[in-house]
Amino acid sequence: MVAHDRVRSPLPYTVAMVMTTDASAAVCPHCGGTGWRLVDEDGTQVARRCECAESTRREQLLEQAGIPERYRHCTLDSFELWNAEDPTLGRAKRAVEEFVDLYPESGKGLLLMGAVGTGKTHLAVAALNALIADKGVRGRFADFTTLVLEIQMTFDGSGSSRDILRPLIAADVLVLDELGAGKVTPWVMDLLYYLVNSRYVHNRLTIFTTNYSDFAHTAGQETLTDRVSARIRSRLFENCRRLELRGGDYRRFRLAEASERSTP
Secondary structure (H helix, E strand, C coil), rough: CECCCCCCCCCEEEEEHHHHHHHHCCCCCCCCCCEEEEEECCCEEEECCHHHHHHHHHHHHHHHHCCCCHHHHCCCCCCCCCCCCCCHHHHHHHHHHHHHHHHEEEEEEEEEECCCCCCCCHHHHHHHHHHHHHCCCCCCEEEEEHHHHHHHHHHCCCHHHHHHHHHHHHEEEEECCCCCCCCCHHHHHHHHHHHHHHHCCCCCCCEEECCCCCCCCCCCCCCCCHHHHHHHHHHHHHHEEEECCCCCCCHHHHHHHHHHHHHC
């Protein structure tokens, strides 16, 4: 007697098709390319997903996440605590590691705040990469400026803003990078609130990064509220753990370091 896996649903991917269309390509020796293998449990043959199927599935999830090529290499291990004088980098890294370890019981999303070059995007993408690779999470990456432009391009009737937002709302975990970059119209702001609020009410965790602080440190400096509205800011602060990175510009540090090495 063969009992099927506890999850009575069709295969999410046709693993045999994914694994090979080339007769010379290797086929999994455990499942023969089907994605399923039989396991004996107390005398009953139970169908379980093969490790090769799960590996293929997670590779596809990484491809579908929309992570830019520039950031695909980002991992928590590769995040450097380069400024030993600033403790915020280490605190932020530990908080992100905890978020990944506890998921899906993390409770809240993350709001990474700090100036340009502090490593916010690296940490956010590192978390997303880890969640997809280690836990099979359906994740998405969206750049704020690109998202706004895509929404604005629907205004001529050539597309639907709902179609753009739907996969971002549905993702288990979303990274929304550079929140507040660029001014937006009230209509676009309403759509962004719809995105943030929809994820909030469905308890889907979001990792935000922004260059804007909650307070103006100098005269005339814009705050996060100025850039994204009070109601979006309220949702962020209610549903995210705030992490401020103040370590300085890592890219400038690396350039200076390279310049020193090249100086005779």
